[in-house]
Amino acid sequence: EPEVTQTPSHQVTQMGQEVILRCVPISNHLYFYWYRQILGQKVEFLVSFYNNEISEKSEIFDDQFSVERPDGSNFTLKIRSTKLEDSAMYFCASRDRKSNQPQHFGDGTRLSIL
Amino acid sequence: DAKTTQPPSMDCAEGRAANLPCNHSTISGNEYVYWYRQIHSQGPQYIIHGLKNNETNEMASLIITEDRKSSTLILPHATLRDTAVYYCIVRSYNTDKLIFGTGTRLQVFP
Numbered sequence: 001e002p003e004v005t006q007t008p009s010h011q012v013t014q015m016g017q018e019v020i021l022r023c024v025p026i027s028n029h030l031y032f033y034w035y036r037q038i039l040g041q042k043v044e045f046l047v048s049f050y051n052n053e054i055s056e057k058s059e060i061f062d063d064q065f066s067v068e069r070p071d072g073s074n075f076t077l078k079i080r081s082t083k084l085e086d087s088a089m090y091f092c093a094s095r096d097r098k099s100n101q102p103q104h105f106g107d108g109t110r111l112s113i114l
Numbered sequence: 115d116a117k118t119t120q121p122p123s124m125d126c127a128e129g130r131a132a133n134l135p136c137n138h139s140t141i142s143g144n145e146y147v148y149w150y151r152q153i154h155s156q157g158p159q160y161i162i163h164g165l166k167n168n169e170t171n172e173m174a175s176l177i178i179t180e181d182r183k184s185s186t187l188i189l190p191h192a193t194l195r196d197t198a199v200y201y202c203i204v205r206s207y208n209t210d211k212l213i214f215g216t217g218t219r220l221q222v223f224p
Contacts, residue, residue, distance in 0.1 A: 004157075031210065033210075033211070035212075037155075042214050042215065042216060043152075043158060043201075043212075043214040044214070045211040045212065045213065048210045048211060055210065056209060056210060056211060058211070089155060091157045091158070093157075100146050100163070100165070102148055102160040102163055103160070103212060104160055105150075105157035105158045105159070105160075106157050107156050107157045108155070108156070108157050110155075
């Protein structure tokens with residue numbers, strides 16, 4: 001069964017450094033998402049992306065964050081200057097074109113900021 | 115905020131059916147109900163979704179009341195591997211984001 005894959009599974013970065021989290025969505029999916037989950041807290045929406053544009057973003061997704069689909073298969077989340085509070089699990093998701101189709105999630109990248 | 119209400123925790127004996135309730139009294143006519151689960155700190159796993167008819171797949175059944183104000187996810191024969199946090203989510207028609215609540219922590223015991 002096709003799945004969303006994320007790399008790396010664990011990323012350790014010094015505060016203030018840039019980090020890029022990578023995702024390969026399910027092929028032929030057209031809608032892409034990033035969510036995050038701080039340890040012990042709820043899963044929170046960050047951003048949705050369709051047709052090479054951000055379609056929706058949350059208050060968390062400030063100017064330090066950006067997303068890109070650099071080629072036909074990858075979808076990336078960049079954090080420009082990481083802060084301690086960016087430490088979390090980051091989940092990528094994708095879905096098919098029909099509006100009621102579910103989002104499918106990857107197993108996440110654990111980001112640890114030191 | 116989440117538009118659903120779920121009990122914080124439930125227990126179920128292995129091999130028995132697990133019935134997880136969800137209230138969504140403010141649901142609109144064209145809003146779907148989605149169920150996901152999260153095992154430990156893995157990514158949310160899609161289980162099933164529905165609009166108004168009952169649905170069944172290889173993982174579970176979804177029963178939606180006629181007035182659509184509540185639903186029940188049924189795992190027909192729970193196993194230890196079904197121990198997880200289960201989320202009931204109503205996605206608003208005018209947004210694509212999923213709003214996760216705190217879900218129901220299901221503990222399946224031997």
